[in-house]
Amino acid sequence: MAKLQKSIEKKNNLVQATIELVNNNGFHATPISKIAKMANVSPATIYLYFESKQDLVNQVYLEVKEAFTAYAFETYKKDMSVVEGFEIVWKRIADFKLKECKQALFLAQCDNTPIIDETSREEGIKHLQPLLDLWQRGQDEGIIKPVSNYLLYAYTISPLAFLMLTQQRGQFKIEEKHIEQAYQAAWDSIKL
Amino acid sequence: MAKLQKSIEKKNNLVQATIELVNNNGFHATPISKIAKMANVSPATIYLYFESKQDLVNQVYLEVKEAFTAYAFETYKKDMSVVEGFEIVWKRIADFKLKECKQALFLAQCDNTPIIDETSREEGIKHLQPLLDLWQRGQDEGIIKPVSNYLLYAYTISPLAFLMLTQQRGQFKIEEKHIEQAYQAAWDSIKL
């Protein structure tokens, strides 16, 4: 019990340190030695938890992606109407990107670079299935435009990544009204 | 004359090799030796054209950013109507991202990671001024929603980066009709 708890805590420290350092310096400019130092651990200890540096970043990616989708769909129920469901999920996604910005920033970097393995990337994509199902239902009901999921995602979700980045860089402070505006724009662009 | 021409060609080769390799491996996983090899040049020669590896990537970023905005605004005239101007610029941006996808991919990586210097990043942003001016004019004329440039950019331009990425990864093949759909969604989301 105590052993396991300690292990989980150490692994968590390693995950947090990786996110922090990769956000600030990029994956390849983040040496194992620095991750170890920030997590108060010996470099060798990292290899008790992860096979390699690559395995570390793959696992952190999947862990964060899982946290992201868990957050996004937490208040969503499958029996909601499409309109209500989309609003709830969209706003949870917006919330996550703005409040858990370290994790969101990390995901953005992974999604836009070749740092994680292709298999981990594909694994991460699967987590979005509930949103794709929701869209399918909306299209079946004649509520949502009959266009590709990629277009729907581009119109509604991808703008949030850009806003998160500008906020993170201090260029723009996002307020409640911006979220509401952005949500209306997102919904308008996919509703029939 | 011959000397200068040769230099320009070598520098171009270096720029192209950098884009190619950074796209596939990321900046820090791209050694100078590989860039040199791909450009048919000695590693030492790179230091005749660039101060350092960092200077190289900064310069490539600014060069590509310049090519991007030159392309985006090539057919745009300041005396166009806001409606016409926006359509032309938006579609040129879409064109660039889909046709010059290597360059667009490189920009996406630079814009989402800490690989380039802050000063180069700020320098790159300035190139978008004509689009911001166009939006300002549209807002003055009561045609475009009176919201922050960052929101306008998020709604209209940032979806294109996502579509470019999916196309680049072979997940989605973008056709003419998608561009038209996306343009309509973009315009609808910012027009008053």
Add this chain to the structure above:
DNA sequence: TAAAAAAGAATGAACGTTCACTTTTTAATA
């Protein structure tokens, strides 16, 4: 032939990973 450009070899620093060892935890024994 002098100067500029380019090349390849050399260098020192930094990296990921491993190794030999120590400390801590667990389990067994009496």
Add this chain to the structure above:
DNA sequence: TATTAAAAAGTGAACGTTCATTCTTTTTTA
């Protein structure tokens, strides 16, 4: 319950490799 042996977790130093950059020599240019 106290003692101790086995196992697990953790460590710092060291290894071999790779990297960006520099140095020395060769080639090209004018």
